[in-house]
Amino acid sequence: MYNDDLFKEHFSMSRASFQTLVNVLGRIINHENDKIDFHKKVLFSIWTISKPESFLAIGDRFNFGKSTAHGVFKQIICALASLIREYVRFPQPDEYYASTVVFNQRSRGFPGVLGAIDGCHIPIKQTEGNEHDFYNRKGFHSIILQGTCDHMGKFIDCYIGMPGRMHDARVFRNSSIYMQLTGGNLLLPRNLHIIGDSVYPLLTNLTTPYRDTGHLTPHEINYNIKLSSIRSIIERVFGILKNKFRRLKFLDISDPDFGNEIIAAAVVLYNFLITMEDINLYEDIIDVDLENPEAGHKVGNLVDNAAVEKRNEISANLLN
16 A cells, blocks of 8 residues: 555646546546446556557456456546546637736747647557558658647647658647638637747748848847757657656557557546646656757648738737
8 A cells, every 4th residue: 555645746737636537537437336446547558648658567466367467547538538528628718818817928029829749759669551651750740749838838739640751730730729710710710829849830820940040130139049958848848748657768669550549538637637736837847858849850831921910010019
């Protein structure tokens, strides 16, 4: 039996948060006639997604056979993944103000920011049949998680499952948030936006840095510095996500579809822990694997003149 501190260290949450999670999962999983205690199933699954240990070793710890361990893990993970629309949602208009104020304060003046977007590679085993697609430019097989977070570091949108070979701009163009930012019924008014690095296309509601050609004006340099100071929050979020749920550092599975479920479950758990105040964005120690934003490939696109005009307006009005 673990004391409270050890429990939180091993399971990334307090006992009270764990009981809340059990109650949430109990509403969507019928476990009345289960031979295995439901609390034990959830404990086992949280341990498994949080530790890079083998199923055999974790099964021994919880007194599960290998096949039982796999079955339990898959049941709980799929249940968690099914909650993603409940736990990952874009803010409503009455929630915009809080994010814009915090991002404005942290950047000392950058206006209208609701969140930051970036992509993250989740390593997996070599897949069968489409090894080429999942082999990324860094030299390993991966699934891409595109995430957008708010001022608290909470995911407000995610897109999971594109193969590692696909670059960020193409992943973005395949995602629903791109459709919402560019479609007829725009997700946001003109004065609000999410921010991304220079791999992403400049849109009216997606603001990116000026490309440094060696001839940036002082206004443009100031703009880039302020944008970078708040955009890095999404990199920190990915770092905490992988540190809390260390199985994401390498998914030892060859089925990318189940890999997508594990990633979605981790995102749901992460947002759950933010809600339960079991994650502190600036106190949790992380090993951030920063990706070079210039290493991606930009997909050709028509210039969005309204977006260019808006970025220039923001740049001109920022104080040093």
